[in-house]
Amino acid sequence: MLFFSFYKSLVGKEITVELKNDLSITGLLQSVDQFLNIKLKDIKVNEEDKYPYMISVKNCFIRGSVVRYVHLPAEDVDVETLQDHSRLEAREQKKQNKQHQEQTNQKSSNTTTSTPV
Secondary structure: OHHHHHHHOOOOOEEEEEEOOOOEEEEEEEEEOOOOOEEEEEEEEOOOOOOHHHOOOOEEEEOHHHEEEEEOOHHHOOHHHHHHHHHHHHHHHHHHHHHHHHHHHHHHHHOOOOOOO
16 A cells, blocks of 8 residues: 555656556656556657557556556655655554464464364
């Protein structure tokens, strides 16, 4: 959820999305969802001569699973906040894992085995 929240804060900013098929698209981030699917408007393909059929496209939807990289403007990235939230999320996940392990251990100690006589 950390990256989803972060990307939501970048709506309206210009980003470049590099796809797994080596196509790079620059445009204004219109929206992003929990699967990191991205909607861009006013797009421009970085290598128009390599992808001439993309020249007339103005808006696009990019499925999150085909994204290789998302290039962000450096001035829009608050590194300290990202680091703080990452640490907090890791701490919470560690706590949840510990609770789950304790529950599993309790269940296994509560089960009794009976042997037939």
